[in-house]
Amino acid sequence: MRTIDVNIPGREYKIHIESGLLKDCAPILEPIVKGRKAAVITDTNVEPLYYAALEAQLTAAGANTFKVVVEAGENSKSISVFGRVCNEILENDFSRTDCVIALGGGVVGDLAGFAASAVLRGVTLVQVPTTLLSQVDSSVGGKTAVNLPVGKNLVGTFYQPSAVIIDMDTLKTLPEREVACGMAEIIKYAAIRDKKMGEALLSGGYDLADVVARCCEIKAEIVVNDERDTGERMLLNFGHTVGHAVENYYGYGTLSHGAAVAIGMCIMTEYAEKMGYTKAGTLDTIKALNKKYGLPTDCEHRAELASAALHDKKRKGDSLSIVLVHEMGEGYYMKVHKSVLNDIVKGGRA
Numbered sequence: 001m002r003t004i005d006v007n008i009p010g011r012e013y014k015i016h017i018e019s020g021l022l023k024d025c026a027p028i029l030e031p032i033v034k035g036r037k038a039a040v041i042t043d044t045n046v047e048p049l050y051y052a053a054l055e056a057q058l059t060a061a062g063a064n065t066f067k068v069v070v071e072a073g074e075n076s077k078s079i080s081v082f083g084r085v086c087n088e089i090l091e092n093d094f095s096r097t098d099c100v101i102a103l104g105g106g107v108v109g110d111l112a113g114f115a116a117s118a119v120l121r122g123v124t125l126v127q128v129p130t131t132l133l134s135q136v137d138s139s140v141g142g143k144t145a146v147n148l149p150v151g152k153n154l155v156g157t158f159y160q161p162s163a164v165i166i167d168m169d170t171l172k173t174l175p176e177r178e179v180a181c182g183m184a185e186i187i188k189y190a191a192i193r194d195k196k197m198g199e200a201l202l203s204g205g206y207d208l209a210d211v212v213a214r215c216c217e218i219k220a221e222i223v224v225n226d227e228r229d230t231g232e233r234m235l236l237n238f239g240h241t242v243g244h245a246v247e248n249y250y251g252y253g254t255l256s257h258g259a260a261v262a263i264g265m266c267i268m269t270e271y272a273e274k275m276g277y278t279k280a281g282t283l284d285t286i287k288a289l290n291k292k293y294g295l296p297t298d299c300e301h302r303a304e305l306a307s308a309a310l311h312d313k314k315r316k317g318d319s320l321s322i323v324l325v326h327e328m329g330e331g332y333y334m335k336v337h338k339s340v341l342n343d344i345v346k347g348g349r350a
């Protein structure tokens with residue numbers, strides 16, 4: 001078993017990673033749920049695959065378990081579904097000492113995390129992420145959210161779980177497109193913090209559980225230093241600023257989030273290399289990694305995309321923080337005037 005400590009003072013917790021852990025996690029759960037109610041929030045795809053195994057472990061750990069199932073997909077990260085989830089939890093005679101368990105990908109994790117932080121002004125939360133993206137990113141670090149018509153993730157909380165339980169075997173049922181989304185985030189971690197992991201990803205000589213553990217370790221280090229996202233945590237946005245512009249321009253759902261982030265990392269690094277901010281050859285490495293894991297390296301309509309990104313009405317103020325890498329493994333960020341986004345997306349200063 002690989003175990004990572006997240007040492008946020010006063011809210012320390014562990015991330016447990018192992019194949020088959022879902023069928024053997026009662027010892028981890030017992031100190032958290034014994035004699036309590038456990039509300040498992042899950043979605044319509046994950047429930048038939050993994051709820052029974054988790055329920056058996058919760059029962060063995062001494063919990064009285066019930067489930068709340070939401071439709072699979074981003075649409076469930078809404079205020080109305082959030083209200084329904086909170087209501088269903090409370091209909092089950094739930095008290096402040098009881099526990100919410102998020103079983104699923106980042107949608108369930110963000111929604112259940114928000115519910116746990118709000119129901120009765122905050123109850124215990126356990127994350128059981130079942131997508132590669134949620135294992136390496138969203139289940140760790142305590143960001144919870146739902147979406148509003150005005151934008152994504154605009155209502156939420158910082159609310160740390162009491163444990164994260166990662167069963168690598170859940171990835172066996174994950175569709176390829178979702179695996180690629182997780183790989184885009186893993187490439188991001190290699191780019192901002194771990195050149196060696198990038199080399200291993202390129203050669204194929206690695207164990208995925210080790211890679212997941214390393215990504216969780218990197219995220220834990222960053223979050224411990226900057227839980228509230230005012231500095232170092234911004235590094236986790238490498239590829240995301242341009243990626244969001246790409247998603248906006250092409251329409252959410254046309255390209256996967258991972259594909260948009262993959263394109264974003266390439267566009268940003270192309271610009272940074274041209275400007276001399278990034279060591280030559282880094283773009284080739286990021287492109288090679290994207291290609292190896294079935295992710296795109298570029299998109300069409302860059303001029304139109306640049307103009308749309310520049311005139312994005314949701315962007316507040318004249319400046320924005322961009323994340324770059326000096327070279328593979330060394331991420332950094334800087335504040336720039338928003339017009340620079342135009343240069344970045346168009347492909348550097350002509």
Ligand code: NAD
Nearest residue numbers: 045072105106107108130131133134137138143170173174
């Ligand atoms: P998701 O939760 O929608 O899961 C993707 C799909 O895979 C869904 O259809 C789901 O039902 C299905 N699925 C999940 N596990 C499965 C399994 N083991 N086998 C088969 N199917 C499975 O998407 P995601 O990519 O996991 O998460 C995306 C969400 O995460 C977004 O809403 C994003 O905003 C959020 N996010 C949050 C953070 C954070 O720090 N809180 C970080 C990154 C992303």
Ligand code: GLY
Nearest residue numbers: 137141143233236
């Ligand atoms: N995924 C971005 C963050 O957790 O800050």
